[in-house]
Amino acid sequence: MIAYTTPYAFVIVVGFAATIALSRVATGASLVLVGVLLAAQLLLWPARFNALSWSAYLMLLVFATLVGFHAARRMRTVAPFVLVLYAAGVSALLVLPRFSATSIDGLINGKHLSSVALIPDLLVCGSVAALITFGFWYLGVQLRLESPALRTVWEDTASPIVSSAQRMLLPLRPALEPATAVAFYVLWIIAESGRSGSSPWPSFPFTLGLFAASIAVARNYPRVAIALPGVVLAIQLFGIPTRFSSTSWPVYFAVLLTCLIVSATAEGRIRWLSLPIASVYVAVITTLMTVPTLSNGYGWTSWVGGGNSSDDIIKSFAGVFVVGLLLTAAAWFIGFGLRASQLKRAADTKLGATVDELRSAEIDLIVASERDRIAQDVHDIMAHSLAVIIAQADGARFIGPQRPDAISESLGRIAASARTSLAEVRMLIESLVEDPDGHSNPTLDNIDELVQRMRGAGLTITTNRFGDPTLLTSGQQLAVYRIVQESLTNALKHAGAQPTARLTLDWRGPGLALTVASTGAPRQHPASNVREHGHCRGLYGMRERARLAGGWLTADVDDEAPGGYLVTAFVPTACVVEQETEAPAEAALVAAEAGSR
Template identity: 85%
Template sequence: MHPASGNRRWLVEPLIGIVLVLIWAVGFSTRLVSFVPVRGEMISSTTPYAFALVVGFAAAIALSRVAIGTSLVLVGVLLTAQLLFWPARFSALSWSAYLMLLVFAALVGFYAAGWMRMVAPFVLVLYAVVVSALLVLPRFSATSIDGLINGKHLSTVALIPDLFVCGGVAALITFGFWYLGFRLRLVSPALRSGWDDATSPIISIAQRVLLPLRPVLEPAIAVAFYVLWIIAEAGRSGSSSWPSFPFTLSLLAASIAVARTYPRVAVALPGVVLAIQLFAIPTRFSSTTWPVYFAVLITCLIVSATADRRIRWLSLPIASVYVVVITTLMTVPTLSDGYGWTSWVGAGNSGDNVFKSFVGVLVVGLLLTAAAWFIGFGLRASQLKRAADAKLGATVDELRSAEIDLIVASERDRIAQDVHDIMAHSLAVIIAQADGARFIGPQRPDAISESLERIAASARTSLAEVRMLIESLVEDPDGHSNPTLENLDDLVQRMRGAGLTITVNRFGDPTPLTSGQQLAVYRILQESLTNALKHAGAHSAARLTLDWRGPGLALTVASTGEPRQYPDSNARGHGHCRGIYGMRERARLAGGWLTADVDDEALGGFLVTAFVPTACVVEETTEATEAALLAAEAGSR
């Protein structure tokens, strides 16, 4: 979405960048100094250069939608500046600005397309390694004496293992956020319609490898969390009378491990740790171990993403209570052997400093907790949406298959009805002529030639109509042979020639009918006269009435004759044979109605009555119905 468009969604990313800068500036010690300190003195302060880099990270986030390549280059330039220009490096607290790059990685995964989709994850992993070097190696720290986060004064060679561990973890976390953005992109309906369905080979390989390992993901995170912290704090807990840190660390790691399978236990374990720390001073965390509390955020995220509705909604207020207790343990000096956050950041333990640190840590902690919970909630919603989309796709496929079957069945029924109407009429005429010629041949030899001519004419007509039907099926599935009302006289003459006595009565002046209505009337009369010829027996006769005096055509076919002693299975009065069913359907589709039943007042009588409205009446009815629907809709509004 380009800024020049009328849609303002492109403002989302700039607002995210501004909010992250404000959270970083308020939540951490980021006071600016008006001078560049002497190398080695920049411990807890942030220089204007480092602040400018944070603004640059925010700018990269703001550009992630409209210029993804430019934003990647910008981040690379900023990290290169920190490698080469030491005053631009972060202090022991302000390095948290690197967390903004995780949000940037998710946005890159969400918006990158084409070849950029292939290149972006490798570039992001490279940036993660550079950040790890800036955090671990003393030569890339602001003081060039100790590592930024490990506080170790060692040579670069000695810190290579730490660099590998930190770089690997940072690379995995960065790739995870990129993959999160990529998955959100796939389930976004607004964006998925405009993107191709090609999947990155990296994603395909990752899915094949990681999906079978999904059940052990949370335990693996817990083990990594525990092991990395034990390695980081090795040798620092020797003065304790008992291994308090490994014990409390194991409880928090256990809360991560069981968060998916036993969410209630996972939510309760941090509370157990905090209760122990409130009453047992040796178990409280210090200036180097307080980040262990981030395990509460990880547990909250997993529970929000995987637990049932009740525990999921309870986890947020419970985690918020934990944040209040954690903030108290971290900032109140009496609960931390006279030390606390103010001492850890180099400030005094005055009441004003303690209050400010309490409020700052509490606000940041609550924001991070809410963010973790909502991220988990979003992941769950995304998973449910994918499942719903899969079910919807399966349902749509089934409906499409059923629709195809219905269309095929309807087309077969239409073809069968047309073949029945054409062939039944022609064969009835041919049979009647052949039987007549066979019976009267010995007495009137000259009548045989006349009957054969009529049989040939009926056969040619039937053959022509069948040929037209076949051609219409090939060229146009909706088209077929279309006799009109002008062909009624020919129909009547053929039936009279076949031996059926027909009387035709017409009333009123004909009014226009559509081609479909004329075909319906023709087929109804054809079927009615054919049935009269077939089933009325000897001395069959029919009276045909066409009445145009109403809002349409009212037609009646009344047949009489001597009933056969052994009627066939399709005898009139059955009412459910294909012929009568087809007449009713044709009348209904033409906008009218039809009835057919035995006429008890006449010997061998059968009565067919139908009505087909004229085209103008159909149009007026349709317009009136649409107007009524519009009026009803307007009234409901």
């Protein structure tokens, strides 16, 4: 096609290609360049296209898509209006004879009429060109939104005008297809009024109405929409008066629009069948346009200035058929892409809502776990201190009359226990502000101090150690300390009169085996059964601490000793925990290597 253009028109084509290349790095400059090129064609007749090379204007559709994709913030609102203005200029170049290369006939309608008489043609062509151009620009915008990084920028800097337009137009979405069909019908009636030629006038409104109806019902009744163009084409194959002429053939573009809407909105099998059915329609339309006997003696070759020989008809049929298939496939895939984009946005919305719910649940779980940890720490600190204080106070009250000097010693121990408890509570509170895991961590070295405090409170304790101590982590040492503290505190509170306890620390295995056996005179109140005590927070906390330290703990009544209670726990050393953690990974690695072999 380029071979038939003048050198000036060839420069215009090169300029269009340059605007496509510049659309990414200089969107504003490329828009201005397109305006300059179109202005040159409006003013200089050698730069205008002929009946074959006018298809170069299709490059501007690619340009509109790239502008929608790459436009910066300030250009997003201006660009569609500028592109629609350019579409109007292209329509004038295509329709009005004064803007054609010969200034005799319109480029695509072949009419030698005044500009006033061709206003209906100009309105139809301009409206269609504006809608198509805006559609390609919007396609570029949607492609931009599919990129996560660009979507974030778009959402942060979205134009208020675009946001307001979306809120206003969204409720009108169900009326889009019917409104498009009405505009399609009315504009074509205006364009073809008084130019029906030898065909009876009612035939064109009838066939045009069927095409418009296919557009109107494409969203809600896709099967009917796909069938209506077939009805029109069947009528045109057998009814000569209903066939389109050289000026009304663009009505067939309704098939492309119907195919696009069905592809974008239909569900199930009909969406996939719409493409092959539309391809069959393209073959029938091509036959009606290129075979002279089916077009009142005129074929497409005559419309574009060619002859009606067999070779011309075959070439014309092949060219129109290929172009029609390409346009049909493009329309179907554009609709498919719009549908995929809509489904992806819906999925992203659901995924975002699910992520928010999971994040909220995670926060609730963290808060609940932190509350439980705080409650456990407060219990371990306060229960032990208060048990010691109560034991000392009761002892001083009972032996005070016989041994007044013991009251001072008991008060000293009460004060020491209170200070220790106060210091631990204060450090716990400070840790909650700064670092939840960084509060005071007693170690195994503090167990002897703990035993001395309990002995001073009236608990008789025997301590046995076996083996050499090995490495425990700070968390494991804290767990062992709290387990010993809770066990001795329970022995002091629940073992009855003259409580005794035996603490055993055995390091001879792969960790620390801990045993606290307590005995005492049976209680006088059966309601205070020690077995029921196994369900309290203290024992639950001991089990959890042992589990989190990598070990286990059991606590129950000792049937061999009256009034006895036995706590047994095991905490593995740090190296054992690491080996147990690494063993499954090594086993998985070996299995993977064996499978690869």
